[in-house]
Amino acid sequence: MSEHNHYYDPADLKKFGEVGKNAKELGEKFFSWYGSVFAEGALSEREKSLIALAVAHAVQCPYCIDAYSNDALEKGANLDQMTEAVHVAAAIKGGAALVHGVQMRNIVTKKTM
Amino acid sequence: MTRLSLVADRHPLASTDEQKRRLRTLPLVKSFDDAIGGTAFGPRLRATGVEVFQINVGRKCNQACHHCHVDAGPDRTEMMPDDVVDATLRVLEGSSIPTFDITGGAPELHERFEEMVERGARAGKQVMDRCNLTILRTQRYAHLPAFFAKHRVEVVSSLPYYDESGTDAQRGDGVFEKSIEAMRALNAVGYGVEGSGLVFTLVANPVGAFLPAPQKSMEADFKRQLKRKHGVEFTRLITITNMPISRYLEWLDRSGNTEPYMNRLVSAFNPATVAAVMCRNTISVGMDGRLFDCDFNQMLDLGVHAAAPQTIFDWDQRLLDQREIVVENHCYGCTAGQGSSCGGATA
Known part of the structure; x- marks a missing residue:
């Protein structure tokens, strides 16, 4: 893929607000809820930002990784904390794959002598 | 290797002309002048x-x-000469x-630094020293x-x-350790110690091209971490946004961050944030006695508005009190x- 011909364009991140096009009311509801989700609450803004960063890696969303790498810095997180957050995501992803090995084992146990 | 100043390099x-040209020609969606014009503080701050x-x-x-x-x-040697120090202290008093x-x-390196402090304190002023600790x-x-x-003070x-890694990356190798030692020396005479009345303020600015974290949460982190790991205390923490001028602008350019940061x-x-920005209640005096709206304008050689007195030698506070502030794109x-000024967040 050439630099100018790819699915993910960093400039598209700025168009996030356009997801409300053709569905204005739903878009407004989404962004209102989104804003409330990330506001200081039982969890701090920084904790929420680190969770978002971890989830961004789990769902492998380059826009989200860009947005929440910057956001976590602006919430006072450092690279050690952000790296640990990514490891949490990786551990859950890895663990989720491995725990399915139980299913594999169940099937194989049933099918074999 | 000791880092050289841009001047020595x-x-x-x-x-300053090149810095201003750089800031004026960035493709911003709106100039700062226009941004202020759209607020209750417009058309002129x-x-x-x-x-x-x-x-x-x-x-x-x-450092x-x-x-x-x-x-x-x-490598820099320029310091405020005696005639400017004399005029400045006379006006202050x-x-x-x-x-x-x-x-x-480092203001302490000025030969008359202690005299400035003594005369300021004797005149009943709250004296502040912007001290690099080391x-x-x-x-x-x-x-x-x-x-x-x-x-x-x-x-x-x-x-x-x-x-250490965050501090030394910005301020030079070994600075964090020496800063902690200096904090211990300040704590030993009462600075940052509750009940002493001696105010010790820390200033945190981002180590990179991003905005400061919320001031209150950073203060809580710093207090907890510095006390736990190093046993040192301070009174309060303020956050300051990095201003896209001088050596920081050079780093922004070199790292490809100038436009993203400005955007x-x-x-x-x-x-x-505008109501409490420092330029509205501050006057900044340069080494040569020229007057500026803030230290950043001073470093860009943007003197106070032409309708106000230009130097400490023709001080007229009535005119300075109501002067128009000189703004450019760095004012963003x-x-x-949350805003940023010498006193920290403003909103």
């Missing part, structure tokens, strides 16, 4: 008075921080301005914590992060997000 950005009398006594410093907006360093804010470079660990200046305590010191500042423009640095 003969870097193009050592020229004006001062509300002079409550802070800030003087920049010189470029000489024992050479990567982001320094003054381009200060050990004859005024009712409550706060006397001394900055540099200077207090040199033999010649080790007596300063006690001197500060005697004159009830507020010590204001930069510490960008509560760990971040512009997108985060917050009208609620003080109005982004």
Whole structure:
């Protein structure tokens, strides 16, 4: 893929607000809820930002990784904390794959002598 | 290797004209002038008075921080001459301005630094010293914590992060460790100790091209981490946004961050920060006696508005109290997000 011909364009991140096009009311509801989700609450803004960063890696969303790498810095997180957050995501992803090995084992146990 | 100033490097950005050209030609969606024009403070931002009398006594410093907006360093030698010091102290002593804010470079390196502090304190001013901490660990200046305590000076010191890697990346190798030692020396005479009344303020600015974290949450982190890991205390923490000028601008350019950073500042423009930006209640005196709206304007050679007196030698506070503030695109640095000024967040 050439630099100018790819699915993910960093400039598209700025168009996030356009997801409300053709569905204005739903878009407004989404962004209102989104804003409330990330506001200081039982969890701090920084904790929420680190969770978002971890989830961004789990769902492998380059826009989200860009947005929440910057956001976590602006919430006072450092690279050690952000790296640990990514490891949490990786551990859950890895663990989720491995725990399915139980299913594999169940099937194989049933099918074999 | 000791870092050189832009001046010593003969870097193009050592020229204030080149810095201004760079900032004026960035493709921003809106100039700062237009942004202010769209607020209740438009069309022209004006001062509300002079409550802070800030003087920049010189470029000489024992450190050479990567982001320094003054381009200060050990290779710089320019310091405020005697006639300007004399005129500055006369104006201060004859005024009712409550706060006397001394900055540099490392202001302690000025030969008349202690006289400035003594005369400011004697005149009943709240004296503030913008101290880089490491200077207090040199033999010649080790007596300063006690001197500060005697004159009830507020010590204001930069510490960008509560760990070594963040601090040293911005301020130079070994700075964090020496800063902690200096904090211990300040704590030993009562600075940062509850009930002492001696105010020790830390200033945290981002180690990179992003906005500061919320001031209150950073203060809580710094207090917890510095106490737990190093046993040191301070009174309060303020956050300051990095201003896209001088050495920080050079780093932004070199790292390809100039446009994204400026766009971040512009997108985060917050009208609620404007009421309390420092230029509205501060006057900044340069080494040569020229007057500026703030230390950043001073470093860009943007003097006060032409309708106001231009130097300390023709001081007229009535005219300065109501002057129009000179703004350019770097001013987005003080109005982004939670705002930023010499006193920290403004919104």
